[in-house]
Amino acid sequence: MSTWATAPTQEKTLTFVLVGNPNCGKSTLFNALTGMRQKVGNYPGVTVEKKVGEFFSLHGQPMQIIDLPGAYSLSPRSPDEAITRDVLLGRLGDMTRPDRIVCVVDASNLERNLFLVTQILDLGVPTMLALNMIDLAQSKGISIDAAALSQELGIPVVACQAHKKIGVTELRQAMSKERLPHPVRRWRLQPEMEKAVNELSARLAEERGEEPSRLFAEALIILVGEKSGNDSELSPPVRQLAQGLRRELEEQGLDCHEAIVASRYQYAQEVCERVVRTGPVGEEDPSDKLDAVLTHPIWGWTIFLGLMSLMFFAIFTLATYPMDWVDGGFGALANAVKKAMPAGDLRDLITDGVIAGVGGVLVFLPQILILFFFIGLLEDTGYMARAAFIMDRIMSRVGLHGKSFIPLLSSYACAIPGIMATRTIENPKDRLVTILVAPLMSCSARLPVYTLMIATLLPAKTVPALQKAGIMMALYVVGTAIAFFFAWLFKKTIMHSETPVLIMELPPYRRPSLRAVAMQMIHRSKLFVKRAGTVILGLSILLWFLAAYPKIDGADASSQLAQSFAGKAGHAIEPLIKPLGFDWKIGIGLIGSFAAREVFVSTMSVVYNVEATDDTSVPLREAMLQEKWPDGSPVFTPLVCVTLMVFYVLAMQCISTVVVVRRETNSWRWPLFQIAYMTGTAYLACLLVYQGGKMLGL
């Protein structure tokens, strides 16, 4: 007896996997089962990471469950689907084959979902079916006889509505059963193919000493000649047999791929005919009416642009109120510490290093929360897939398809989730191009720098907020335009391939769950806060130390900074950045922000606070405006402010992104190329802007 049939015992924790098509409510069901907080999205492939949860059987035994990425088939087309296939076949690293499978299907779309179910059942692993979204099916006039479906497929079937937690206990009950039958394949191939697959699985069984029926799925994959992780491990006799059989079938004029899909669908259709009753279709599907407007060539664009403008408007106007509170809070805290503690290095470390550094970054949390709120809302309502559909026309001009838009939009918040979301892109070259340009979309870490530079550029009181928002918008547009330019350039040169075709499911619209959106906001902003509390806190302390030491006896604050470690480093790179109009103090900021962009703001706070001689520290903007070159001319002229903004739009300054790109592309080549092309472009663009501006007399 194989391990699959092992009854739950005290010693062994059973491992379940959740499998299903994208948008079938898998992640919602996962949450309902485990209570584990996790992102629930709506566009294809939102579940890109391995998500593991624990829950207890009805007998109180702990069980493990893995939420696999959504897949349409076990013949993968994207890295995401490959993960699902490899986990199910037990081919992923050290992961063993799952003990049991929970197959989630969308009841309103049973026939298409059953296609994947037939592939899962071929694996011979004990499986149960969660017939999800029965309420949606009912609203479409579809009723499904769950008992009859269970009979047809030979596995337990549980009807449920995961989002209302209906049927979840029944599912847990089915999952807790001590014994579950091994599914038996009930669909049949054409006789010639059936014979060929049986011959191959018999040979495999002979080699491995397993039962041939369990090896049917693998034999099928080998027969159609699909590339898979284990190809090199096939023994020569098996490989030769597969090649011979394939040739024979081709000679008979049979297209293996087409024949297999057709046979599976035929079976799915027959099952549906027996278990699905379609009543009179009620009124028109509300999704139809919405799609008529939201994907309309004129209205669709108007609404799309309106939504994007609303999002950026909210970020730059609504967020200012809570930002002022956060800013005021940290200011008050710094003053309180100054009053409570005796003057000295420790007090300076706390106020100028820790509070100025971390506060300078945390003040942007409201803007980041608003951005994540909008992205979460777009995903949860199902609009995100429509946005990708609308953007397909523009994306195809630069050689990418609409699906690349979703990672790029996420990159406005942070390039890291954006880069991970590229796993749904099928073509490796298109995926790589999207990864390479994603960090050019202005992420939330750039906001602090933009806000500071805009404030330095324009006096706070006299310039209307709208004008500042306009500059901010322009920075986003420049970043986006350059990203599209490079995508086009890469597709024309190093990543040359045809413009990919779009095949994307548009999920039905649904009322967003505010709880899910809120959970997502918290989950994503946690990363940002965590960074503020760890990396940025550490860097702030380090920078404070580098700016305050070595101590020079009797030196004033200014010459102390100039001779500190940080000052020396800034002086060292000054010849390189002087043609851009930057002095050595900005140089300190640039060096600091190679780890993370927002560190520029905290570095500047530390650099200028170190210099402040009295106890009342001036706002950073004022300090920067007072900054002079040795000849008495101001450092932060409007031209320098603009040049600095251009640098931050284009330069690659984020250690975390470098690490993620390294992981996702599995080589150092691409992250290094990314640093070189982005920072190189930034340098040249800044040189052009500054020297050009000077020539024009700015």
Added chain:
Amino acid sequence: MKSNALKPKHPLVDLCEARVGSKLRVRDLKSHPAVCQRLREMGFCEFAEIHKVADNGALICQVCGARVALSRSLGKQIIVEPVSAAKA
């Protein structure tokens, strides 16, 4: 395999040419094998019935109860037979 009983009754067109709102039967897929495979898995098998919902730069079709967006370039490679005329 494709018997006479399945001979098209109506002239064949590609998916881009088919009228919005009409019911169609897929007759042939002329794309790369890997794309054809994915199309079939998403329900665009030969002889499957689909419904063309919209045509705005890209196409939207209702297939097997799901709504699927396709590039126009792909639509040209999907050959269909009109089953019923567009609803007024």
